[in-house]
Amino acid sequence: MAARVVVVDSSKVEKNSKEKVSRKSKDKVSKSSSQKSKDKGDKSSSRRSKVKGSKIEIIEVEVPTQNYEVPVHDIKSDEKTPAKPSKKSKRDTKLKTSDSHESPSSSEKKKKEKRKSSGSPAESVHGSVQSESNGHPKKRLKQKSPTTPAGLIYGPAEIKDQDEANIPRASDPTPRKILRVQDLDLWRAYEPEPEVEQIIERPEKPKIYYDIGPKALEDPSKLPEDWTSEELDLDPDDLDAQIHRCEERIQANIMPKVFRKRLENFKAERIDREETRKKYSGVSWDVIHRLESLSRIIAKLVEDGDKYEEMANVKALMVAYASQKLVWNNGLVTYWSRGVQLSQPRPFDWDEFEAINKKYNGDKGFWVEGIIGPTPGLNMLKGSFGPAPFPQQDLNFVQIYIRLPGKEWHQHMDFLHDTGSSTMTMYEGDIDDLQAGNLNPERVPILGLLEVRIGSGEYISSPLIQVEGTLIQDGVRLLDWARILTTVSPGRYRGRLNPRSDGPILRQILSTTFVPDGDRVLHVTNKHADLNKLLGRRRPGDPEGFARPATSLETVRVLPEPRAAQGARDAEAQARAQRGPRRKDRFQRNLENMGRVISFRPPRRG
Structure with missing residues (x-):
């Protein structure tokens, strides 16, 4: 959409540009304004006019069709924006912009009516600028924006400089703070949290019998x-x-x-x-574990290639740790770009990361040290499946909606609920699909390489990136979009024979539980109390009229199943087999019995 942007040369605007015009000089002002409007009409081809010796240039540019907004706290006094006039100056300013063929009174009435319908021009500083037929700039229209806490931005905003452009935005947004890298004290020294010595009350030494005799007791x-x-x-x-x-x-x-x-x-x-x-002499065991992991990552980069240009960062980290210029501090991270340290250890913050990552083109050669522990991550189920007809028959899959940071396009993806994974796992093909769904695909912010130990005991190194995820059911988003760490494996998702892994994300943002009713259904909810309703449901083997007492989740213990219930369980399983497979939609919610609980069922045979 083409729009006009008014650029004012404020260097030549007189200091008394806000001077008030008395009511006695209304006729003179109207005459002068009409003469100026005629001059403007004659020179409309050049689109230039003079106001008190200053220049106003109207330039045709292309702007997005979305509305833009900027939080009030982000507007600085040195920005060249129109000052909000007083009530009296607004009234006098109307006389200056009135048409030469109308009297001041009639022009003022029309301006009041327009102001009531479209909003006062002084109410918005960053509204869109349009042009009227008579050549005068149209009043800036106030644009509605959601009420947000100070410092948070929930949608697209007018980009004033490159640092402000670091903030990703979307129409269904994730709350973010506007941060500029130059405003961050990246070299401030943060003291690590003091390690609290855990006092573990251990039982007494077990009794060791020494009077067994010369013959060993092995029965x-x-x-x-x-x-x-x-x-x-x-x-x-x-x-x-x-x-x-x-x-x-x-x-x-x-x-x-x-x-x-x-x-x-x-x-x-x-x-x-x-x-x-x-x-390694003189360093802690955490640093030793980290150095061992980094050395294996370097070997992998030499063998497989440095696709994400992280070799310089890995070598710089090893030198810093070995020389004791960098120590491992739980809860603190450092930022690195192409072998150069960008900050002292500081608490991790998503908004800071996005701003720094964007400034240093962080789709490659960027590293956040300390975001994951010093030892390798775990993905114990990954790579442990063998070729079988139904290898995931008793496993649970969850449906999570994923998008790139601040982008509109999101996709529904199936993830294996893997309690043995320390991070979410996706594939390069998934990232390509997400980028293809956006009009202007951007780079994906990377946080470095994560070494993961799989079920076979081998170590693999995967890029660690940022995505956003949520749960959506029946077109309703049940949770805010959450920023998530995920590793990216090579290749494409090939169905459930080669599954993605959800990692700990559900357990971090929701309450989850399995109910011992034989269905192996994973229930998740954002209300912890709703799970108690599941525990009171009738289970196979319960007699008719049996009322299960209310039980708090904190007191639940896994108990062995009574033998009397085994026959009923087998009968129920046989009845389910006769009914045939259930519907394929596993993203179910029973509003009557479970409130806002979502149930993920394992796949069925057939």
Whole structure:
């Protein structure tokens, strides 16, 4: 849509541009204004006019059809915007812009009527500018915008400079703050949170019998009633204490084979730790784990190529950690771009990340150190499926709507509910599909490379990016769009034989539960109390008229199923098989019984 933008050369505007015109000089002002309007009509081809020695240029430009808005706190006094006149000056200004063929009184009445219908021109500073037929600039129209807290922006805003353009926007927006990189004190030193020493009350040392005799006791049925093989009084990471306890157990001659094997494992682990410690001196174990992970990432980049140009960042991080210029601080992150450190350790903030990432073209060569723990992430189910007719028959899939940050286009995607994954997992083909749905596809902000250990024990390195996700049912968005971290695997999504993984996102933003009713249905809700209704439902094997007592989720314990219920469960399973497969729509909600609870059912055979 073509619009006109008025550019005022304010350097030549006199300081007394807001001077008031007395009522006695109305006739003179009207005559002068009419003469100016005639001059404007003669020179309309050049689209230039003179007002008190200043220049007004009307330039044809192309602007988006969406309305723009800027929070009030973001407007600075040095910006060249029209000043809001007083009531008296507004009245006198109307006389200056009136037509030469109309009297001041009639022109003033028409202006009042227009102001009532379209809003006062002084009420909006950043409204759209249009042109009237007589050549005068039309009054700026006030544009309606949602009421937002100070500092938050919920939709497209007028872009004033490059830093403000860093903020992604959409019509169904995620709340964001307007931040400028030059306003951030990136080199401020944040003190890490003090580590609170956890006092763990451990039980007393278990009783170790030494009067068994020369013959070893290896029959579990003949063990003393109060004997236990668990060492609950010891710290699991204290290898020296664990080794000493194993030697005591072997000397007691009770189940010696078990403790000899346990002793062998502990000694091997202690040797590995000592060898690792020799490589890195003077640093903490967190830094050692991080250096080991970064070295494996470098090996992967050399082998597979540096598609995202992260080699410089990885090498710079290793040098900083090895020289102790950078230490691992839980809860603090540092920003890096192409091997250069951009900040001191500071708390992670999504708005800060988006601003810094955009400024440094963060689709490649950008890194946020500390966003994930020092050890590799987990994706234990990924890569562990074998070729089987129905490999995911008893697994749950959830439907999440995903979009790129601040973009309009979103897609429904199926994710395997994987409690063994530390992050969400998508595919490069998914990102390509999301970019194809936008008119102006932009780069995807990257936070670095994440090393993940899969179920087979192997390590893989995947790019860590930002997306936005929510749950939508029956056309209604049930949650705000949330900013999510996800890793990107090569290739495309090929159905449920090669699933995506949802990671911990549902457990972070919703209440989730499984009900022991035999259906293996995952229930999620944004109201914790709604889940209590599920626990009171009748289950297979319950007698007629049985009323299950109200139970709080905090007191629920997983109990073994009574044997009397096994026959009823088998009968119910047989009845379900006779009824045939249920409808394919798994995104269900029973409003009468479960409130706002959403149920994700596992796929059925057939």
